[in-house]
Amino acid sequence: MKAQFFLAVAIIAISVVTPAFAHKTVFVEQYEIEVGWRDEPPLVSQQNAIVFAFTTDEGEGVSTGVTNAFRDLTATIESGSVSKQLDVLSDSKAGHYYSKIIPTQTGPLTIELKGTLNGVEVNEAVEIESVESINVIAFPPTDASGLPDLAKIKNTLGQLQQDVAQVKQGGVSGGESGKSYDYAMFAMGLGAAGVILAVISLIKRK
Numbered sequence: 001m002k003a004q005f006f007l008a009v010a011i012i013a014i015s016v017v018t019p020a021f022a023h024k025t026v027f028v029e030q031y032e033i034e035v036g037w038r039d040e041p042p043l044v045s046q047q048n049a050i051v052f053a054f055t056t057d058e059g060e061g062v063s064t065g066v067t068n069a070f071r072d073l074t075a076t077i078e079s080g081s082v083s084k085q086l087d088v089l090s091d092s093k094a095g096h097y098y099s100k101i102i103p104t105q106t107g108p109l110t111i112e113l114k115g116t117l118n119g120v121e122v123n124e125a126v127e128i129e130s131v132e133s134i135n136v137i138a139f140p141p142t143d144a145s146g147l148p149d150l151a152k153i154k155n156t157l158g159q160l161q162q163d164v165a166q167v168k169q170g171g172v173s174g175g176e177s178g179k180s181y182d183y184a185m186f187a188m189g190l191g192a193a194g195v196i197l198a199v200i201s202l203i204k205r206k
Contacts, residue, residue, distance in 0.1 A: 022036060022037075022040060022128075022129045023035060023036030023037075023051075023053075023128075024036060024126045024127070024128060026124045026126060028117065028120055028121075028122050028124065029120050030056050030057055030120075031054060031055070031056050031066065031117055031120065032053075032054070032055045032056070032057070032063070033052065033053070033054055033113065033122075033124070033126075034052065034053040034054075034055075035050065035051070035052055035111050035113075035126045035128060036050075036051060036128055036129065037049070037050065037051070037128060037129055038050075038051050038098060040129060041129065041132050041136060042103055042129060042130075042131045042132065043103070043131065043132055043133070043134045043136060043137070044103055044104065044105060044106055044131055044132070044133055044134050045102065045103075045104065045134060046102065046103075046134065047100065047101075047102050048100075048101055048102065048103065049098045049099060049100045049101060050075070050077065050086060050098065050099045050101055050111060050128070051091075051096070051097070051098045052069070052075070052088070052096070052097040052098070053065075053095055053096050053097075054066035054069040054095045054096075054097070054117070055095055064094070064095070065093065065094030065095020065096065066094075066095045066117070066118070067090075067094055067095065069095070069097065069117060070088045070097060072115045072116045072117070073113060073114070073115035073116065073117055073122055074086075074113070074114055074115055075088055075099065075111055075112070075113055076111070076112045076114070077101070077109055077110070077111055077112075078109065078110045078111075078112060079105070079107065079108075079109050079110075083112075086099040086101070086111075087099055087100075103131040105131065106130065106131050106132055106133055107130055107131060108127055108128075108130045108131075109127070109128055109130070109131065110125055110126065110127045110128070111125070111126045111127075111128055112124070112125045112126075113125075113126070
Protein backbone atom coordinates (compact mmCIF):
# COMPACT_ATOMS: atom_id res chain seq x y z
CA MET A 1 0.00 0.00 0.00
CA LYS A 2 2.80 2.41 0.87
CA ALA A 3 4.51 1.79 -2.46
CA GLN A 4 1.26 2.45 -4.33
CA PHE A 5 0.68 5.63 -2.32
CA PHE A 6 4.15 7.04 -3.10
CA LEU A 7 3.77 6.09 -6.77
CA ALA A 8 0.48 7.98 -6.95
CA VAL A 9 2.08 11.03 -5.29
CA ALA A 10 5.00 10.93 -7.76
CA ILE A 11 2.66 10.79 -10.76
CA ILE A 12 0.68 13.76 -9.44
CA ALA A 13 3.88 15.75 -8.80
CA ILE A 14 5.17 15.10 -12.32
CA SER A 15 1.88 16.17 -13.85
CA VAL A 16 1.94 19.39 -11.81
CA VAL A 17 5.49 20.46 -12.74
CA THR A 18 5.26 19.50 -16.43
CA PRO A 19 5.04 22.79 -18.38
CA ALA A 20 1.88 23.33 -20.42
CA PHE A 21 2.14 24.56 -23.98
CA ALA A 22 1.09 28.21 -24.24
CA HIS A 23 -1.47 27.66 -26.97
CA LYS A 24 -4.50 29.91 -27.19
CA THR A 25 -8.04 28.59 -27.67
CA VAL A 26 -11.07 30.35 -29.13
CA PHE A 27 -14.63 29.06 -29.51
CA VAL A 28 -16.82 29.69 -32.55
CA GLU A 29 -20.26 28.16 -31.98
CA GLN A 30 -19.70 24.38 -31.79
CA TYR A 31 -16.05 24.61 -32.87
CA GLU A 32 -12.97 24.84 -30.68
CA ILE A 33 -9.88 26.32 -32.37
CA GLU A 34 -6.45 26.07 -30.75
CA VAL A 35 -3.51 28.10 -32.09
CA GLY A 36 0.13 28.17 -31.02
CA TRP A 37 3.75 27.35 -31.80
CA ARG A 38 5.04 23.88 -32.60
CA ASP A 39 8.24 24.49 -30.60
CA GLU A 40 8.17 26.65 -27.49
CA PRO A 41 9.55 29.07 -26.68
CA PRO A 42 9.75 30.42 -30.25
CA LEU A 43 13.22 31.83 -30.98
CA VAL A 44 14.56 34.34 -33.50
CA SER A 45 16.06 32.79 -36.67
CA GLN A 46 15.00 29.26 -35.70
CA GLN A 47 12.62 27.36 -37.98
CA ASN A 48 9.29 26.74 -36.30
CA ALA A 49 5.65 26.36 -37.27
CA ILE A 50 2.28 27.80 -36.35
CA VAL A 51 0.01 24.89 -35.45
CA PHE A 52 -3.79 24.73 -35.46
CA ALA A 53 -6.21 22.23 -33.96
CA PHE A 54 -9.89 22.30 -34.96
CA THR A 55 -12.36 20.15 -33.03
CA THR A 56 -16.13 20.01 -32.75
CA ASP A 57 -18.19 18.86 -29.79
CA GLU A 58 -20.22 15.76 -30.66
CA GLY A 59 -21.86 15.67 -27.23
CA GLU A 60 -21.34 13.47 -24.17
CA GLY A 61 -17.73 14.63 -23.91
CA VAL A 62 -16.79 13.41 -27.37
CA SER A 63 -14.83 15.72 -29.71
CA THR A 64 -13.69 15.02 -33.26
CA GLY A 65 -11.18 16.74 -35.51
CA VAL A 66 -12.48 19.00 -38.28
CA THR A 67 -11.19 18.06 -41.72
CA ASN A 68 -10.76 20.58 -44.57
CA ALA A 69 -10.98 23.39 -42.02
CA PHE A 70 -9.10 25.83 -44.27
CA ARG A 71 -11.20 25.20 -47.35
CA ASP A 72 -12.98 28.55 -46.88
CA LEU A 73 -10.78 29.95 -44.13
CA THR A 74 -7.54 31.95 -44.24
CA ALA A 75 -4.88 32.46 -41.59
CA THR A 76 -2.84 35.67 -41.61
CA ILE A 77 0.14 36.37 -39.35
CA GLU A 78 0.68 39.96 -38.22
CA SER A 79 3.61 41.78 -36.64
CA GLY A 80 2.75 45.43 -36.11
CA SER A 81 1.70 46.80 -39.49
CA VAL A 82 3.29 43.90 -41.42
CA SER A 83 1.16 40.90 -42.34
CA LYS A 84 1.41 37.73 -44.41
CA GLN A 85 -1.10 35.06 -45.35
CA LEU A 86 0.07 31.67 -44.13
CA ASP A 87 0.38 28.61 -46.33
CA VAL A 88 -1.42 26.09 -44.11
CA LEU A 89 -0.85 22.35 -44.55
CA SER A 90 -2.79 19.41 -43.13
CA ASP A 91 -1.13 17.28 -40.46
CA SER A 92 -1.50 13.50 -40.30
CA LYS A 93 -3.88 13.81 -37.35
CA ALA A 94 -7.44 14.78 -38.26
CA GLY A 95 -8.22 18.41 -37.43
CA HIS A 96 -4.56 19.38 -37.05
CA TYR A 97 -2.77 21.82 -39.37
CA TYR A 98 0.55 23.67 -39.51
CA SER A 99 2.41 26.43 -41.33
CA LYS A 100 6.22 26.59 -41.32
CA ILE A 101 7.78 29.90 -40.35
CA ILE A 102 11.13 31.40 -39.29
CA PRO A 103 10.58 34.36 -36.96
CA THR A 104 13.03 37.19 -37.65
CA GLN A 105 12.54 39.45 -34.63
CA THR A 106 11.46 39.29 -31.03
CA GLY A 107 8.02 40.35 -29.88
CA PRO A 108 4.37 39.33 -30.09
CA LEU A 109 2.64 37.98 -33.19
CA THR A 110 -1.07 37.76 -33.97
CA ILE A 111 -2.85 35.14 -36.03
CA GLU A 112 -6.03 36.34 -37.73
CA LEU A 113 -8.54 33.73 -38.87
CA LYS A 114 -11.14 34.91 -41.37
CA GLY A 115 -13.74 33.15 -43.50
CA THR A 116 -16.19 30.37 -42.84
CA LEU A 117 -15.87 26.97 -41.21
CA ASN A 118 -18.51 24.63 -42.62
CA GLY A 119 -20.82 27.59 -43.09
CA VAL A 120 -20.03 29.18 -39.69
CA GLU A 121 -18.50 32.65 -39.94
CA VAL A 122 -15.07 33.00 -38.35
CA ASN A 123 -13.40 36.33 -37.54
CA GLU A 124 -10.89 35.81 -34.75
CA ALA A 125 -7.56 37.41 -33.83
CA VAL A 126 -5.34 35.29 -31.60
CA GLU A 127 -2.12 36.64 -30.05
CA ILE A 128 0.32 33.76 -29.71
CA GLU A 129 3.40 33.48 -27.49
CA SER A 130 6.00 36.20 -28.11
CA VAL A 131 9.20 35.37 -30.01
CA GLU A 132 12.31 35.48 -27.83
CA SER A 133 16.02 35.99 -28.44
CA ILE A 134 18.03 32.89 -29.25
CA ASN A 135 20.10 33.70 -26.15
CA VAL A 136 17.40 31.95 -24.13
CA ILE A 137 19.14 28.68 -25.00
CA ALA A 138 22.28 29.74 -26.93
CA PHE A 139 25.78 29.32 -25.50
CA PRO A 140 28.03 31.23 -25.77
CA PRO A 141 25.42 33.97 -26.14
CA THR A 142 25.35 36.24 -29.18
CA ASP A 143 23.48 39.39 -30.04
CA ALA A 144 20.00 39.07 -31.54
CA SER A 145 21.38 38.93 -35.08
CA GLY A 146 23.64 35.99 -34.25
CA LEU A 147 26.81 38.00 -34.92
CA PRO A 148 29.80 38.15 -32.55
CA ASP A 149 29.78 40.66 -29.72
CA LEU A 150 31.20 44.00 -30.94
CA ALA A 151 33.00 44.56 -27.62
CA LYS A 152 34.91 41.28 -28.04
CA ILE A 153 35.96 42.25 -31.55
CA LYS A 154 37.24 45.61 -30.30
CA ASN A 155 39.20 43.87 -27.51
CA THR A 156 40.80 41.52 -30.05
CA LEU A 157 41.80 44.45 -32.25
CA GLY A 158 43.33 46.22 -29.25
CA GLN A 159 45.36 43.12 -28.40
CA LEU A 160 46.70 42.94 -31.95
CA GLN A 161 47.78 46.57 -31.76
CA GLN A 162 49.66 45.84 -28.51
CA ASP A 163 51.40 42.86 -30.12
CA VAL A 164 52.56 45.03 -33.02
CA ALA A 165 53.93 47.61 -30.60
CA GLN A 166 55.87 44.95 -28.65
CA VAL A 167 57.44 43.59 -31.84
CA LYS A 168 58.58 47.09 -32.83
CA GLN A 169 60.03 47.77 -29.38
CA GLY A 170 62.00 44.51 -29.48
CA GLY A 171 64.04 45.81 -32.41
CA VAL A 172 65.17 43.82 -35.44
CA SER A 173 68.30 43.30 -37.48
CA GLY A 174 69.00 41.67 -40.78
CA GLY A 175 68.96 37.98 -41.59
CA GLU A 176 66.69 35.55 -39.80
CA SER A 177 65.53 38.16 -37.28
CA GLY A 178 64.31 40.34 -40.11
CA LYS A 179 62.43 37.43 -41.68
CA SER A 180 60.81 36.55 -38.34
CA TYR A 181 59.75 40.15 -37.95
CA ASP A 182 58.24 40.18 -41.43
CA TYR A 183 56.32 36.96 -40.78
CA ALA A 184 55.03 38.25 -37.46
CA MET A 185 53.91 41.53 -38.98
CA PHE A 186 52.24 39.72 -41.88
CA ALA A 187 50.33 37.35 -39.56
CA MET A 188 49.16 40.15 -37.30
CA GLY A 189 48.17 42.19 -40.33
CA LEU A 190 45.94 39.36 -41.53
CA GLY A 191 44.41 39.05 -38.09
CA ALA A 192 43.72 42.78 -37.88
CA ALA A 193 42.19 42.77 -41.35
CA GLY A 194 39.86 39.94 -40.35
CA VAL A 195 38.74 41.79 -37.24
CA ILE A 196 38.16 45.00 -39.18
CA LEU A 197 36.05 43.17 -41.79
CA ALA A 198 34.00 41.60 -39.01
CA VAL A 199 33.39 45.03 -37.46
CA ILE A 200 32.34 46.48 -40.83
CA SER A 201 29.96 43.56 -41.44
CA LEU A 202 28.48 43.98 -37.98
CA ILE A 203 27.93 47.71 -38.43
CA LYS A 204 26.26 47.22 -41.84
CA ARG A 205 23.81 44.68 -40.44
CA LYS A 206 22.90 46.76 -37.37
